[in-house]
Amino acid sequence: MKKFICSLLAFSSAMALSACGVASSDNAEDNAQSSGQATEASTDAASGASEQEEYTDPSELENKYDVVIVGAGGAGMAAAIQAKEEGANPVILEKLPVAGGNTTKSSGGMNASETKFQEESDIEDSNDTFYDDTLEGGQETNDKKLLRYFVDHSADAIDWLDNMGITLNNISYSGGASVQRIHRPEDGAAVGGYLVDGLLRNVNENEIPIFVNTDVTNINEENGQVDGVEIDMDGDSQTIDAGAVAVTTGGYGANEEMIEENRPDLEGYVSTNSEGSTGDGIKMIEELGGQTVDMDQIQVHPTVIQKDGTLISETVRGEGAILVNQEGERFFNEMETRDKVSEAITDLPEEEAYLIFDDALADRAKQVDFYKEQGVVESGDSIEELAQEINISEDQLKETLDNWNEAVDKEDDQDFERETAMDYDLTTRPFYAIKIAPGIHHTMGGVKINTDTEVLDEDDQAISGLYAAGELTGGLHGNNRIGGNAVADIIIFGRQAGTQATKFAQENN
Ligand SMILES: Cc1cc2nc3c(=O)[nH]c(=O)nc-3n(C[C@H](O)[C@H](O)[C@H](O)COP(=O)(O)OP(=O)(O)OC[C@H]3O[C@@H](n4cnc5c(N)ncnc54)[C@H](O)[C@@H]3O)c2cc1C
The missing domain is CATH 3.90.700.10 (Succinate dehydrogenase/fumarate reductase flavoprotein, catalytic domain)
Structure with a gap:
């Protein structure tokens, strides 16, 4: 596969970003901070992660894929790798010049229970305790079906990552957790840069096409079935057809308008989020009649x-x-x-x-x-x-x-x-x-999904061919997310979106 390379060298992220097409700024720290790459650079240095990222050359874009994945954060890359494992031909479309989104910025770690790493460290935990802690944290407002699926698949997600060379075996406490459950890279480094690097490496090794600077502007539907997306790639509009679409565009923590609309009391608050967290997926899914939940629950x-x-x-x-x-x-x-x-x-x-x-x-x-x-x-x-x-x-x-x-x-x-x-x-x-x-910090509300990651309409019916995972979905965290549960969410439900979107594409096209 022909590639162009955006080198993200540690300690020179501003230069690298400008080479990747981001407007250069006099203030290297601003550039790095707003895209999360500074965290990545320092994490790379600490964890020994690879120093370059590869994206597919725009000339290789095809007009049809089995599964189109919108957004190259953790949920999107997990969905793509899983879809490929299931035999699909997926593509990832990312609007920013680099992959990673909020996932790159994530620092603490990933929660999971009954893991082999907890066992190795003699930490006693159970899926039920994880369930109870999360429910208590969310004051019992969590979607209980999503939560059950989530805790029961968390250890498997840790193993899946480990098998891909993403090892989270250093375990600590996080707020609201009754035992040590938050999994981090071996050297205790921030999880985000290490995770994004590892996922991107696996995307590349699996020859999954990943296009950056590709803004998805609409999700297409015909005869009640989602069948593709509209994109804007470097100013050119195009239609990409799909057997199924998985939306993984993240939350809306960087969209001041949406924040104020849903929580006027948070006007003027500083945000920790990536500039890509503008709620695009939620807006596009609402236009298709998708239901949202907990939109006023902003952490x-x-x-x-x-x-x-x-x-x-x-x-x-x-x-x-x-x-x-x-x-x-x-x-x-x-x-x-x-x-x-x-x-x-x-x-x-x-x-x-x-x-x-x-x-x-x-x-x-x-x-x-x-x-x-x-x-x-x-x-x-x-x-x-x-x-x-x-x-x-x-x-x-x-x-x-x-x-x-x-x-x-x-x-x-x-x-x-x-x-x-x-x-x-x-x-x-x-x-x-x-x-x-x-x-x-985190938008806990978003589009409503079931445990198959199907997006539900106002009558709780699945919108055919449409899947969603990650921060753009709502319900799992209820009215308060426990630290470490979002990274677990994107891997667990990102994988599920890859599996289910592939199944749908294979059965219906
Ligand atoms: C500073 C910080 C620290 C955090 N630390 C932790 C932690 O330690 N543990 C934890 O569990 N959680 C943590 N979180 C939360 C967690 O990182 C996020 O909730 C999670 O990574 C979101 O992943 P995602 O894949 O859903 O979205 P993202 O990683 O945000 O990815 C979404 C991607 O979609 C792209 N996109 C958006 N719109 C479009 C469009 N129209 N077309 C194409 N692409 C689009 C975005 O540019 C982005 O790259 C942290 C968050 C922040 C901000």
Whole structure:
């Protein structure tokens, strides 16, 4: 297969993006941050992932495929690889110059229960506990059929990735999880760049065509059956016919208009999302009569840098960090679900807080290297020095850390009843602080699907030939997503979309 290569070299992402057709900017960090490639670059460096990505030359575009997959994030690439495994001839169409979407930005990891890696680490977990934790996190508003399918297929998704050379065997805690369940690359690096690199490598090895700069503008339907899409490729409009269409265009966390329409109270919030998260798939599916659910359920993440939307991964708290207010005091259980921690921060008079951690934690959570590169980490050789740096009372911060280390030692947090992520104290110099506040992070609502990933209309009937997976779908997370469940969602339901779309194409065309 003839290819052109967009080299995404670590530490030169802005140059690489401009070579791939993104307008160049004077500010390399802005470019990198808005597309998520900075995270990828630093992750590549940490995890040893490959340094180049390959896309299909536009001249090779055909006018018909068995399965057309719209969007090259994690769900889209998982769907494509699975469809190919099932014997289909799939294609992936991506509107941005690079694959990855929000998936590239994902930092914490992927939740899964009853995995071989949990067993190897003597972590006791069960699909039922995973189900219960997720239901509790979503305050019982989750779509229970989707949730059951999800937990029961999570270990298999970890194995499927591992068989493709994407090994997530380093397990930690995430907010709302009662046991260690969030799976990360071996070296503790951010999951996103490593996952996208691995999926893209497998897309390439399987010779699945993947076209970038290809905006899907409409989903076509004839006689009640979806049969292709309209695209705009470098300014040229074309029709691509399909045996089935799988839509994996992600959420709408970067679409201010849609955010305000569904949640006027979130106007002006900073967003952690990729610029491609504009809700296109949801809008196109609504035009076909597709049903949406939970559109007002938008997750705000508690730990976001306000100047540019950089997310500070939950891993930092999962590895033991605490949150303090401007008085230098803890004010909430840091491992509570995201909605509650966000609310606790917004309730502070200053509406912001500091994550506090030590050098041993920075070693365990490789993401911290990236945050240091971004210049958002304050440090001090002693707790007193750190307190001075961030203008907090030295005595109070010292007292807070002493109390916390005692709570870790006794495994008893009398102040806020935190029960998880208390395996390590915070005693290794230097000490660090990152100033954070809540930001828009994940759109939990979206199009309604069943466990076969068929898109449902207003009467709960499947729209023939149309499948959807990933952040553009709604229901799984209910009104609050547990950290680590979105990456699991895109692999589990992305694969299912690949399988079911292939089956439909084979049986109906
Ligand atoms: C900063 C950050 C950190 C996160 N960390 C975690 C984590 O640790 N664990 C976890 O579980 N979740 C995490 N999440 C959430 C998770 O990453 C996303 O929900 C998930 O990756 C979405 O995957 P997706 O495949 O559905 O969509 P995406 O990965 O967003 O991919 C969608 C793709 O479709 C493309 N597209 C959109 N419209 C069109 C169109 N019209 N035509 C063609 N292409 C189109 C987009 O450009 C994009 O490339 C994080 C999210 C963010 C933003």
